[in-house]
Amino acid sequence: MTATAGSRSTRAVATRELILSAAERLFAEQGVFAISNRQVSEAAGQGNNAAVGYHFGTKNDLILAIVNKHSLRIEESRAKVLSEVMGSTDVRAWITCLVRPATLHMAELGTPSWYARFNAQVATDPTLRVLAYQETERVSPSLSPMVKGLGQAVAHLPPDIRMARGAMGRLLMTHMCAERELQLASDDTAEATSWDDFGTDLIDAIAGLWTAPVTR
Numbered sequence: 170m171t172a173t174a175g176s177r178s179t180r181a182v183a184t185r186e187l188i189l190s191a192a193e194r195l196f197a198e199q200g201v202f203a204i205s206n207r208q209v210s211e212a213a214g215q216g217n218n219a220a221v222g223y224h225f226g227t228k229n230d231l232i233l234a235i236v237n238k239h240s241l242r243i244e245e246s247r248a249k250v251l252s253e254v255m256g257s258t259d260v261r262a263w264i265t266c267l268v269r270p271a272t273l274h275m276a277e278l279g280t281p282s283w284y285a286r287f288n289a290q291v292a293t294d295p296t297l298r299v300l301a302y303q304e305t306e307r308v309s310p311s312l313s314p315m316v317k318g319l320g321q322a323v324a325h326l327p328p329d330i331r332m333a334r335g336a337m338g339r340l341l342m343t344h345m346c347a348e349r350e351l352q353l354a355s356d357d358t359a360e361a362t363s364w365d366d367f368g369t370d371l372i373d374a375i376a377g378l379w380t381a382p383v384t385r
Contacts, residue, residue, distance in 0.1 A: 181224070184213070184215065184220065184224060185224050185225075185234075187213040187214060187215070188209060188210070188213045188215070188220060188221055188224055188225070188231070189231075189234060189235055189238060190213070191209050191212035191213040192204075192209045192212075192213075192221070192231055192232075192235060193235050193283045193284060193287050194212070194283045195208060195209060195212055196232070196235075196283075196287050196290055196291075197283035197284070197285075197286035197287040197290060198283070198286070200290055201228075201232065201290050201291065201294065201297065202294075206218075206219075206221035206222060206228055206231070207221075209221050209231070229297070229300060232291060232297060232300070232301070233300060233301065233304045235284075235287060236291070236301045236304045236305060237304055237308055239274065239284050240304065240305045240308045240309050241308050241309075242274055242277075243270050243271055243274045243309065244270075244308060244309040244310075244311060244312075246269070246270035246273050246274065247266065247270040247309060247311045247312065247315070248310075248311045250265070250266045250269060250270060251266055251311040251314060251315060254266050254318070255314075255318070257318070257322070258321070258322050259322065260319070260322045260323060260376055260379050260380055261372065261376045263315060263318045263319035263322055264319065264338075264372050264375050264376050264379065265372050266315050266318075267315055267316075267319070267342070268342060268368055268371050268372050268375065269368050269372070271342070271346065271368075272346070272364045272365070272367060272368030272371065273364070273365075273368070275346060275349075275350065275364050276363070276364035276365065280353045280354065281350075281353065281354040282350055282353075282354075283350070284350075285343075285346040285347040285349070285350040286347045286350055286351060288301075288343055288346070288347065289343050289344050289346075289347035292339075292340075292343050292344075319379075323379055326383065327383065330383055334378055334379055337378055338375045338378060338379065341371070341374060341375055341378070342371060342375065345371060346371075349364075349367055
């Protein structure tokens, strides 16, 4: 590779990062469908309004690139904790595997951050939610064994109860992380509770949800 080609490649990588960061922030703060690719290009400081299309393709492709970027980082922690809990039948242990890597990642992002709110925006759209989950599964091979491990730990519950509580747990994790991120961005006093403590509280709540009695 020539020096010129290497310089172009470096600039392209830097431009992609600028676009990803701008898109994540705008989608988180204003919603996915309220923001156009042109607005993302402008927010990223790109004179070419077609920069998003050039570097990523469609808006869906851009969204998946953001998901991919964070999922790869979370996977590093997730793979480690999976190795420590394999074979366990403890519900809380499996929930910890699912929650802790995500809250650790949020702590590493610092304040302000936008990924939790971006994630919540994506989760509210049926099509984007499926696409994002498929992309997460693709780059995060430890996710499926974790979900399976939790399923085996709660196998005594009726199938419809497992499905409902699984949905409740995902919503709680997604939207409470987004709520905390918003609070941190707008209220300095929120720092009194760390992401680590928040993660523990979230694990407590979801474990309580899964182990609650079935009374109907």
